[in-house]
Amino acid sequence: MAFTRPSGKHRRPRRGSRAGARVASVAALTTTGVVGGLAASASAVEAPAAHDTGLTRAITLGDGLAEEIATQAALQHAAAEQAExxxxxxxxxxxxxxxxxxxxxxxxxxxxxxxxxxxxxxxxxxxxxxxAFVAPVDGSYVSTGYQSGGSLWSSGSHTGIDFHAASGTSVHAVGAGTVVAVDWGGAYGNEVVLRMDDGTYTQYGHLTSATVSVGQRVGPGRQIAISGSTGNSTGPHLHFEARTSPEYGSDMDPVAYLRAHGVNV
Known part of the structure; x- marks a missing residue:
């Protein structure tokens, strides 16, 4: 029996025919512009503008950040130096x-x-x-000694010493003390009596006048009176006594008293 090859769609196409169909399809696509559009898109991707690339923008931002960091570091360094x-x-x-x-x-x-x-x-x-103690009259001397005898004194002897002194001579306190009497002393005439700071007493007689008052404090060398010749006196001079009390009869050696206080007469 003889077979014959069927015709129509059931016939297997030849290999050469399939290859040719593919070529035809590519040609058709090219003709329609699809491949051209893809080529154009590829061209656009391959040649972008330099400033539009992500890499360039990253570098630009990195430089600015580094400059900002450097500026901040410089400011911080300056601030630290200023603070220091x-x-x-x-x-x-x-x-x-x-x-x-x-x-x-x-x-x-x-x-x-x-x-x-x-x-x-x-x-x-x-x-x-x-x-300190001083002499009662400056530049003077003893003209009559202590316990000298004679009819001039009611007690029979001199109870003090006499210093040569012209009328009107300044009479001084021999030491620091307080005035306890300024009055008329009978035979002593005008007198001043001092209670000395050491508890003893000194008496100054035959004065013209006193220059202090009772209760007054005086120091060594302070003027207390003016010499004269009042009372039982044969002429101007100063009668000086050292006593253990303010009363008559308590006298002691005035020369020894003064010398005990550093005053040589």
Missing amino acids: AQEKAATQAKKEAEEAKRKAEARAKREREAKERAARAARAAERERLN
């Missing part, structure tokens, strides 16, 4: 203030000590002055 300089200046100022305070305190201490020394010296000088 201010701290050093404050420390130096504190040291200078402390040194100035120390010097001021030392100076004040020296001045205070100097004042205290001066005050002590002044007090010592005053004590020495008050404890």
Whole structure:
């Protein structure tokens, strides 16, 4: 029996025919512009503008950030240096203030000590002055001694010593004391009696007048009277007595008294 090849769609196409169909399809696509559009898109992707790339933008942002960081670092460094300089200046100022305070305190201490020394010296000088004794008449001498005998004295002897002194001569307190009597002393004429700071008494007689009053404080060498020749007197002179009390009859050796206090007569 003889077979014949069927015709129509059931016939297997030849290999060459399939290849040709593919070529035809590509040609058709090219003709319709699909491949051209893809080529154009590929061309656009391959050649972008330099400033539109992500890489360039990253580099640009990186440079700006680095500059900003550098600026901030420089500002922080400057601020740190300024703070350090201010701290050093404050420390130096504190040291200078402390040194100035120390010097001021030392100076004040020296001045205070100097004042205290001066005050002590002044007090010592005053004590020495008050404890010092002087002669009752400057530049004079004893004209009649203690316990000299004669009819001139009611007791029969001289109860004091006489200093040569012209009328009107200044009479001084022999030491520091208080005035306890300014009056008429009978045979002594005008008199002044002092209670001395050591508890003894001194009497000054035959005065023209007194220059102090009862209760008054006097120091050594202070004028208390003017010499004269009042009372039982043969001429101007100063009668001086040292006593254990303000009363007559308590006399003691006035020369020894004065010499015991550093006054040679």
